[in-house]
Amino acid sequence: MNGVSQGLERFRETMRRDRVFDLVNNPAENPALDVSHGMALYLEGITKSFDGFRALDDLTLYIGDGELRCIIGPNGAGKTTLMDVITGKTRPDAGTAWFGNRINLLRLKEHEIAGKGIGRKFQKPTVFENHSVHENLELALHADRGLLTSLTWKLNGEQRDQLDETLELIGLKERRDAPAGSLSHGQKQWLEIGSLLMQKPRLLLVDEPVAGMSGQETEATAELLTSLAGRHSVVVVEHDMDFVRSIARQVTVLHQGSVLAEGRMDEVQADPRVREVYLGEEN
Ligand code: ADP
Numbered sequence: 366m367n368g369v370s371q372g373l374e375r376f377r378e379t380m381r382r383d384r385v386f387d388l389v390n391n392p393a394e395n396p397a398l399d400v401s402h403g404m405a406l407y408l409e410g411i412t413k414s415f416d417g418f419r420a421l422d423d424l425t426l427y428i429g430d431g432e433l434r435c436i437i438g439p440n441g442a443g444k445t446t447l448m449d450v451i452t453g454k455t456r457p458d459a460g461t462a463w464f465g466n467r468i469n470l471l472r473l474k475e476h477e478i479a480g481k482g483i484g485r486k487f488q489k490p491t492v493f494e495n496h497s498v499h500e501n502l503e504l505a506l507h508a509d510r511g512l513l514t515s516l517t518w519k520l521n522g523e524q525r526d527q528l529d530e531t532l533e534l535i536g537l538k539e540r541r542d543a544p545a546g547s548l549s550h551g552q553k554q555w556l557e558i559g560s561l562l563m564q565k566p567r568l569l570l571v572d573e574p575v576a577g578m579s580g581q582e583t584e585a586t587a588e589l590l591t592s593l594a595g596r597h598s599v600v601v602v603e604h605d606m607d608f609v610r611s612i613a614r615q616v617t618v619l620h621q622g623s624v625l626a627e628g629r630m631d632e633v634q635a636d637p638r639v640r641e642v643y644l645g646e647e648n
């Protein structure tokens with residue numbers, strides 16, 4: 366193909382209706398995140414009080430582009446509040462929060478932050494029980510779209526590929542036509558992670574993914590999250606120490622709203638201050 370017909374081909378491809386709608390209605394796709402310093406998230410001096418109680422206290426945390434980070438800490442340490450601040454659900458009283466080098470999270474509303482490519486998985490799985498596994502993934506694509514697209518919408522080839530890849534990744538290829546309601550608890554969690562992935566997040570926040578899972582499911586979840594790193598930055602809040610040990614390269618320990626320790630799991634576990642606050646709670 367010569368240059369001209371190649372150009373024409375590309376033009377036609379762009380003008381196909383579904384592609385145009387993609388460009389107009391789906392800003393989350395390929396967000397132009399500036400990570401030229403290698404960092405996806407910069408939180409500095411974040412403080413948040415509830416009735417005078419400091420849930421987050423001068424917290425500083427950096428997450429690298431493509432990094433998989435685990436955040437642990439006793440109950441009340443501020444882990445959920447931290448996720449709330451990143452996703453715009455809670456406004457801090459002080460501090461700065463940047464997504465990449467250019468996106469000031471504190472200037473954006475919750476849905477705008479989601480649109481910039483920050484996805485959050487809550488603890489409880491919320492899937493559409495009466496819809497099949499693949500319909501759930503399709504609906505996740507849908508969620509980003511305007512009404513006009515919803516009415517005329519049909520998967521394009523690229524989206525079908527993405528759906529197949531996601532099914533493979535979350536281990537539900539064989540269950541694609543099964544109603545989501547028939548899945549095990551663990552499989553529902555994976556389906557929800559898959560739904561988030563359909564929106565191509567740059568940063569994925571996952572709250573206690575293995576709570577209530579069987580040992581085998583926990584292992585598979587560790588594998589899934591590990592495989593996401595690189596393409597996405599992933600922040601996992603988790604209580605299950607064995608799980609954290611199995612996936613984490615870098616662990617942050619929160620305590621009383623600030624970072625108590627940071628490093629490899631074996632390093633933070635050997636830290637006497639961590640042992641004090643953590644073992645005090647667990648035993
Ligand atoms: P974690 O997730 O680490 O268990 P949280 O972030 O949920 O901790 O909570 C940190 C502290 O902030 C807790 O003492 C909690 O009671 C308090 N807190 C969190 N959200 C609120 C709120 N909306 N109103 C009052 N206190 C809150």
Ligand code: MG
Nearest residue numbers: 441444445446
């Ligand atoms: Mg919590």
